[in-house]
Amino acid sequence: MKRIIPFLLAVFLIVPVARAQQDPRAEKILEAMSKKYQGMKAFNIVFTQTLENSSTKIKETMQGDITVSGNKFRLKLKDQEIINNGSTIWTYMKPDNEVNISENDPDDQQMSPNAIFTLYQKGYKYAFAEELREGGQVYNVIELSPLDKNNSVYKVRIQINKKDNTVKSWKMFRNNGNRYTYAIRQFNPNPPVDANYFAFDKALYKGVKVIDLR
Numbered sequence: 001m002k003r004i005i006p007f008l009l010a011v012f013l014i015v016p017v018a019r020a021q022q023d024p025r026a027e028k029i030l031e032a033m034s035k036k037y038q039g040m041k042a043f044n045i046v047f048t049q050t051l052e053n054s055s056t057k058i059k060e061t062m063q064g065d066i067t068v069s070g071n072k073f074r075l076k077l078k079d080q081e082i083i084n085n086g087s088t089i090w091t092y093m094k095p096d097n098e099v100n101i102s103e104n105d106p107d108d109q110q111m112s113p114n115a116i117f118t119l120y121q122k123g124y125k126y127a128f129a130e131e132l133r134e135g136g137q138v139y140n141v142i143e144l145s146p147l148d149k150n151n152s153v154y155k156v157r158i159q160i161n162k163k164d165n166t167v168k169s170w171k172m173f174r175n176n177g178n179r180y181t182y183a184i185r186q187f188n189p190n191p192p193v194d195a196n197y198f199a200f201d202k203a204l205y206k207g208v209k210v211i212d213l214r
Helices: 006-012 024-038 113-117
Strands: 043-053 060-069 072-076 081-085 088-091 097-105 124-134 135-146 152-163 166-175 179-189 207-213
Touching: 024 124, 024 135, 024 152, 124 152
Parallel strands: 097 207
Antiparallel strands: 043 060, 043 179, 060 072, 072 081, 081 088, 088 097, 124 135, 135 152, 152 166, 166 179
């Protein structure tokens, strides 16, 4: 999975290092945002990811849909679907009609899509950057920078709605010149989901090849 979509999960990397002195204004905004998402039983996000690199003239866009409930999630992409029930991960490759099964590692922060909502709590320095007005809405912009200078990501810029504390977008800046922008197109709080939603049902995928890596 990391080989196929590392650019998507890399934004959730958390480096455990000592805390730095933080911007109180930014901290208040981030805590309100984090509290909102963690207070939901579940949420669904439809997003667009754009990869840009000015030096190599790359610009690629993909769309995705993710539903999160605690440590469980179901991520849907064009050619791939990833399901995590907290203990097992199913990675389904649509073009190959193949699913890989692996154990979930709770210590692997790259596997936690809602880590963006707690990213600021460890390993990053954060500061209030600016206030933006777009489409009749006001957004607080917070910039995070890793304390670990060896981190391949040198900055994360999060745009948060001032009125309801929801995340509108975040942009990841990498040392290799790549810029990844994740724009939330649709946000659905507390969608109806049950435990079966976060499990792979082989019966729904006729002829699927199962590779158990556990």
